[in-house]
Amino acid sequence: MEVDLNQPISQVIRAARRQRQLSQYSLARELATLSGRPTITRDLVARWERGHQIPRQGTRQWLSVILQVPKDQLDVAAAAARRRSRLGHAVVTDNAPASPGPTRRAQGTPALLPVFRSRVQAGILAATLLNPDRSFSLTELAEHAGASLASVDKENKLLERAGILTSRREGTIRLMRAAGNRGPLVGPLTDLMRMTYGVPQVIAEEFGCVPGVVRIVLGGVWADRFAGIGGPAPDSIEVLIAAPVGKTLDNRALTTAARRVEQRLRRPVTFSVVPLEPDLDTLQIPRQRPGHPVVEVAPIRPRTVPQIAGMELDGLDVIRQMLRTGQLELFNGPASSSRPFLDLAAKHITSAEPLAEVSPDSAFVLLAQAANLIGSALLAQQGLRASASAPEYVVGTAVTAQFGHQFSQIELLRRRARELDMPTSRDSHATPAEAQTYLGTVRSLLAAATEALPKLGLFS
Structure with a gap:
């Protein structure tokens, strides 16, 4: 761009x-x-x-x-x-206030149901009205609405004054829930929320009862509107059901779930079933209890893939390309164990912890080395390693291509560590806050890699 x-x-x-x-x-x-x-x-x-x-x-x-x-x-x-x-110049963006007119749209107006003043308000109402028997903390509502605590608190006060929500305190925690009097507006408002922002909950309740369902993706026009992309109102809902490889789902149970969803949401539902491959996409999904599948909202489109030399490639093709060009090589035997890499990475992280405040530069160098070791462990588990003549970025590039954005931190850490090696550079010193932030980041990389390794076999 x-x-x-x-x-x-x-x-x-x-x-x-x-x-x-x-x-x-x-x-x-x-x-x-x-x-x-x-x-x-x-x-x-x-x-x-x-x-x-x-x-x-x-x-x-x-x-x-x-x-x-x-x-x-x-x-x-x-x-x-x-x-x-x-x-003193104003920074004008597409989100900036415009002159009054028929095309003006308030910042944050939800595309899925634009009668509300903001997406924050819609998210709060969906959580509270569709779960009338439970209370929510401000933090929980902020997670539902994808907003800051201050924004959620402001909307809560407005809804409480309107008699839609009520609050109480437990110690220092303020809890919000749907008003118990169930006034004349609450019922129709709940129906609106159920058919719009409540769709993920209804989908999870019905399809989640089908044994073997571990992941659900909502897509199509409804997902576009939910994500804030403007356009016509959705007239149907597209559902992608994921099940473990080799697991056959009960089609009758799925059909029953779809019919119940249609009755509850009053719109057609189409679903399809795909196998959930044991790749790194699954690492970013938290472990779920049986009957509680992960529900994601995303337009169902072809996933973006890395590019090398202008060619669109998936993770496997990136590795094959690196093998052909000599940046990676195959190896096997005792040296291909991933455990020594992870053990040394863990020691580097432990050593960096006390240095983050007193010597952040040293801590950062240790964290960059730990991240590279984590990437090398993922490659070693597949019988892969960077060749002796390979550029420094090969490990980070190869692992990111296979396992996603989270592991691009390996290359970012390497580049930042190089800046710290140049004392004359403007950015030649790390701050304690920067070291602390990346300490958590590298810990998360270690946890993700540890979970991924048992699922990996030799590359062929």
């Missing part, structure tokens, strides 16, 4: 996000996964795109990976935004 050197970073982020067909929620979720920082929310992405805040340098590295925009271009755009701010 080409970037205008005078364009502020708010416009660059928004344009790149739209080009990749990501919602603000999706971008926030990918950033949180990639960076190991669950505090990255849709509200923070919105502040970037409105020009109210400029992403920090470390965050721009993660944005570069996800949005596929070179980091130096994001840095230039960030500098342009600062210049405009100093000169």
Whole structure:
């Protein structure tokens, strides 16, 4: 993607996000996964795109990976935004207030049900009205709505004054729930929420009762509207059901579940069943209790794949390409054990912990080495290793191609460690906060790799 050197970073982020067909929620979720920082929310992405805040340098590295925009271009755009701010210029984005007119749309207006003032409000109502017998903390509602605690608290107070929600305190925790009086507006409002933002819950309740279902993806027009992509209202719901390889699901039970969903949501439902391959996509899914499948919302489109030399390749093809060019090589025997790599990585992480505050540069170097060892462990388990003449980035590139965005941190850490090796560089020192952040990130990489290794066999 080409970037205008005078364009502020708010416009660059928004344009790149739209080009990749990501919602603000999706971008926030990918950033949180990639960076190991669950505090990255849709509200923070919105502040970037409105020009109210400029992403920090470390965050721009993660944005570069996800949005596929070179980091130096994001840095230039960030500098342009600062210049405009100093000169007193308003940063205009597609999210900025426009002059009144028939096409004006309030920031945050939900595309799925645009009668609400914001997606935050819709998320709160879906959680509380569809679960009238339980109370929610502000943190839980923030997770449901994909928003900050401050935004959720503001919406809660408005809904409580309207008599839709009620609150109580347990110690220092404030709990919210649907109002018990069930006034004349609550019933119709609950029906609206059930047929829109309540779809994931209804789908999970019905299809989750079918033995063997472990993952459900909601797609199509409904998923586009849920993600904030504008367009016509959905007239049906597309459901993709995933089951373990070799597991045959009861088609009659699936059909019954689909009919019950249609009755509850009052719209047609189509479903299809696919095998859940034991690849790294499953690593980002938390373990679930039986009958509680993972439910995701995503437009069902072909997944994006890495590119090498302009060729679209999946993870296996990337490895084959690296083998053909001599960047990777096959090996076997006692040296192919992944355990020594992981053991040494764990020791580096343990050594980095006390250094994060007193010597963050040293801690960061240890963490970068640990991340590279984790990548080498994943390759060794498959009988693969970087060749003696391979560039330094090969391990990170190979592992990311196979196992996804989370492991692109290996290459980001390597690059940052190289900056720390140059004392004259402007960025030649790590901060304690940076070291602490990456300490959590590398721990998560170690956990993900440890879970993945038993599922991997020799590459052939």
